[in-house]
Amino acid sequence: MNESQRIAKRHRRTRKDHASETAEDYVEAVSEIIEEEGACRVVDLAKRFDVSHVTVTRIISRLQKEGYVTTEPYRPIELTDAGRKLAKDSKARHEIVFKFLVSLGVPREIAEIDAEGLEHHVSDQTLQVFQDFLKGETIKGTLD
Template sequence: MLTESMEDYLEMIYRLNEEKGYVRAVDLAEALNVQPSSVTRMIQKLREEGLIQYEKYRHIALTDKGRRLGYFLVWRDTVLKEFLTLLNAKVGVEEQVEGIEHYITPPTMCLIRNLIMYFRAHPEGLEEVQAMSKLNKYPEGEKLEELRAWLFRHSCD
């Protein structure tokens, strides 16, 4: 089972590989804003999981399994951002996606993708949902500021 950190590394390896055609440990450290020693430890874990191939001082290569999972992780990130943007989330879309993405299942991601496709085909349905969000900010008008959720640690409308 992959940890959140492993998913973040794998997603970035996939992105860098798509962008540059290769991935070096130094590029990964820079992209993730982590120390090279952290990259070295994670590379070992990802190799043990059969997700990458790596030899010291060489490029990091994704295995077939790593490529499939990396593709999904990038797709998941893109779909969640599109969904929140479509619903007019006004604050911290990137941060909210980071908080959601590691805990959502692939079947639920497919449901969200289906909703996006539905709203694109039926903009009137999206308008109805957006109108509903203006009625009440929180369920039943509750004040929920005590919750740890990211939303309450930042100012928003």
């Protein structure tokens, strides 16, 4: 693979990660709000993300089309099986990145903020290395 192809591959991956970022954040938030409050409504998400009701409605509509949530007018937002799986996986990714950053000495408050963005862009292979590091396993590889 030449340099141009490697660069293109990185950009494709970043675009793909950005495309799924909102879905992951929203289903994770819906899951947390349901767990904390018993039900999740548009107003809850608007407060959580500090966005307008219209923004949340548009995103929820998209997530419904993608099969992650169900909702009806004046009813709470529910996660589908696919939504619950995505929320669980997203939360796990977040926790791994957060714990890894804290283990490196990043203050918890900063690690929480940084993990919120990094969790969407870290490959499964890198996450596995983070997990191995946290378990105290030897890290193999080189920095090129």
